[in-house]
Amino acid sequence: MRLIGYSVIFFLILLLGCERHANLFKLEGEAQGTTWHITFWSENHINLALVDANIQQRLKELDKNLSNYRQDSTISVFNGTMSTAPIFVGKEIVELVNQAKIVSLKSQGCYDLTVKSLFDLWGFDEYQLTIPSDIAIRETLAHTGMQYLHLDENAMRKESTQVHVDLSSIAQGYSVGALAEVLERYDVKHYLVEIGGEMVVKGHKPDGSNWKVAIERPLPDSKTLQKLLTVKQDQAIMTSGTYRHYFDNHGVRLSHILDARTGYPVTHNTVSVTVLHPNPTLADAWSTALLCLGHQAGLKVANSNDISALFITEENNQLSEVSSASFDTMAN
Template identity: 55%
Template sequence: MLLLSACSRTEQVETLTGFAQGTTWHVTVWQPGGVDLNTLQKHIDAEFSRLDTVLSNYRADSDIERFNRSETTALVEVGEEIVTLVRTARTISEASQGCYDLTIKPLFDLWGFTGDTLTPPSPDVLAQVRQHIGFSKLSSPSGNLLQKSDPKLRVDLSSIAQGYSVSRIAAVVEAAGIQNYLVEIGGELQTRGHKPDGSPWRIGVERPLPEGRSVEKALTIGRDTPTAVMTSGTYRHYFDEQGQRYSHILDARTGRPVAHNTVSVTVVHDNPTEADAWSTALLCLGSRNGVKVAKQQGIAALFIDTEGGQLQEVPTTAWRALKEQHIEVN
């Protein structure tokens, strides 16, 4: 009886929480025999710290910001992680017809989305800055080098780095021998395995409304293989200026915030890095064009539009077929 009691105490869900990358994170785990939470916490904190020094656009000493400051067309060593992210993003950018583009950082700064005040630029200034935007001006000739053809080019990894961070924290968890977990950073997440009683992880997709928080959809992840759920939306980060609402999602082709009525896109994928980038790319395109691209790429995505003050769901074919992958949508 004592033995059975001890086992039941160790086979329970444990959750670690913290603050990183400008948001909160939660790691929920369980494993037969229990989990060394103190050691796991140390390893997670160390990995977040390492990722920060590589990918953060808010740290002047990070590898990506060192590259951004290097106003040169010479080769710059940035490491394999950044090059891999750039290559992944380039493929998705091409599929989005250039709407999604990591080189929009000068535009993001120009509009004021990095601060507290929106500053809509004049057409002349916008045209001038757009001359220094575009994946065509960025190359990755080797596994750890990047090169600019325009010295003023700057890269913003925020649309893909969080998904990659989810994958890295999940790798830390798995390195500890844990096969059952839910890793979440700022609402972006990956699951693996199931709960101690055999029941699946359940995920809530937030209703895309600025006021309050409620669930639009619930996903029941009935498969044990790694599954990423990523959502991008315009409903939390925006500015209202002179009666007009400006989304923080910028279309690299125009240099302006998107103007369509798609307010969120949720993507279910087996790769959190790609899922993160795809959710942003499809949100940039909007449902009218994004559904076509998602269908071509086989992406399971749920677009949510606003029509006459009401929310309208627009699922892709792959999203409707999630049940075949043992993922229930309610």
């Protein structure tokens, strides 16, 4: 038994013809357990050091508020509180959970932020597989569900002290949007912001052409191109996959994508889902939700909610693609 090391799905950024442009700026660094990159250009004078300092400060704020890997983060303090009284978490988390509740409902409960207890039960938190008993899963499911979270303007309450929240399936998309907002404060209208492969783009490249983004081939240890997208509109591009973070249990792949309705890893053959959406927070949540559902059920949900999604499935070592009705109108 071995655990395949986690690496967030990434996009290759193609900036053809941009490198020689005098007003093209690039920033990069590490945050949230991964890397981030920002590429932008502007006709106006830009104080790059000041923009970078504001980006770094915003990343620190997001980490302090949303990270499950920091014991002192707002969400970790909420999880560790042995109380069912309302706890102040701030508007940022309340808004994230509100949006997650919508996606959870529309995904028939497959997507759920309270899946953290199940995630820990299976050993994904410590990267050590522990196959739980059916009884343990049933007991954990009794405290799993978005209906056990109640929200106020700045506070959140859990019905049971055993309810634990993991924001990772929505926080990175939100973070990408937050960094884009920093650029907007400097009147930057053309940019590409990426954290660990989760991305938002606006405007176009300096030569007037569209931004181009390449989706990674969804196979373990692969860094090759699967599909090139020409991004036609201002939007977020988010991908979730089962092929980077999983346990190999005697030849059986146990994905870190857990179905909150059953408590078990998903068993379908959908290996990645890419979602295009104007809202990066919702794009992130929907990519996880549709991956949880798999391409058969997920395609119906995507079409009924007008979600632009690309599903990639693997069968007999062969990859195939299927997309929702609105996907091809957003990118090609």
